[in-house]
Amino acid sequence: MKKLTILGVTGSIGTQTLDVIRSDIKNFIIIGISANTNYEKIIPIIEEFKPKYVAMMDEEASLKLKKHCALKKYPTEILHGLDGLNYISTLPEVDLVVTSVVGMIGLVPTIKAINSGKDIALANKETLVAAGELVMEAAKKNNVNILPVDSEHGAIFQCLQGNKLENVNKIIITASGGPFRGKSRQELIGIRPEDAIKHPKWNMGKKISVDSSTLMNKGLEVIEAHWLFGVDYENIQVVVHPQSVIHSMVEYIDGSIIAQMSSTDMRLPIQYAINYPKRNIAVIDKLDFYNMSSLTFEKPDSDTFKCLKLALKAGKMGGNMPAIMNAANEVAVALFLDYKIKYLQIEDIIEKCMDKFDHNIKPNLEEILDVDLKVREYVKNNYDKE
Incomplete structure (x- = not known):
């Protein structure tokens, strides 16, 4: 027990x-x-x-x-x-x-x-x-x-079972594309909080739903995958998969790709994590392949959704830069949800903070917590206007 x-x-x-x-x-x-x-x-x-x-x-x-x-x-x-x-x-x-x-x-x-x-x-x-x-x-x-517990990392974790990490060629993280997939920059200008939290596939909290809409969620997941599985950023690929049936994949050096598929229900990765290493009887609806019309894949539009590009940049810079990026995003999303900034200002705030704060390549915990606090204070002082 x-x-x-x-x-x-x-x-x-x-x-x-x-x-x-x-x-x-x-x-x-x-x-x-x-x-x-x-x-x-x-x-x-x-x-x-x-x-x-x-x-x-x-x-x-x-x-x-x-x-x-x-x-x-x-x-x-x-x-x-x-x-x-x-x-x-x-x-x-x-x-x-x-x-x-x-x-x-x-x-x-x-x-x-x-x-x-x-x-x-x-x-x-x-x-x-x-x-x-x-x-x-x-x-x-x-x-x-x-x-x-993330569906994507839970999927990767399952796809790695029984295999050696040195035989992995690439990790493929899937993304639904969020509620604004296919929209142009111009179409994103007037986006409201109530629009951004309407995720097309997943039942998530407001903050994570906004992150999904900006593709920041995928950027955060790439950084997580880098640390969880010890895979270089160059060997992690984001693929938009609107149906959200394949939750992520692992490509091995021989060209084989193992994918984890299931219905869009977070209870599966939760169940697998808290019961690991054993599996339990399903708590989710099972897939019906006879009623599955198609599975499609696209390249993410990181020019329209710049948060993905900013997150990948922060991850590759390493040190305290992901903490700076993350703190700026957290406060910016909170301000957006409170109708205090516009949707596209989220990425502007993140970029400004990444340029403003000094890059520390080997921070300790206290230094990470300190820069996190300073970034939050900066964003609130400059953008939290009544």
């Missing part, structure tokens, strides 16, 4: 992780969970799964939840802030930490969990984007598995 901590339990990945656990409840115990501010969503989770610990990022939310638990005489201990996340990520009894929080907030708890010997089911892109070298070094040192 695996004992889990789930960071970001009320988000898209967190709630789908709970679905997977419900389907196989006898094999899992949830020890700790975290959320940001929505304590009301946490209450039924406490009642159903009875975790020992809950960490709320927001102090007021933690106080309200603590009051509710005292009234109901629940034994759950309520914590708050980053200290709370770190605590539930390093509990001695926990085997696996599912990091499904969005943004840089997941970096420190993930590293602390790794240093405590916990396997990681990783759904937090920013952890590897901002500090991939540090994270993978810590995982190797502590003999920890980093199990990818």
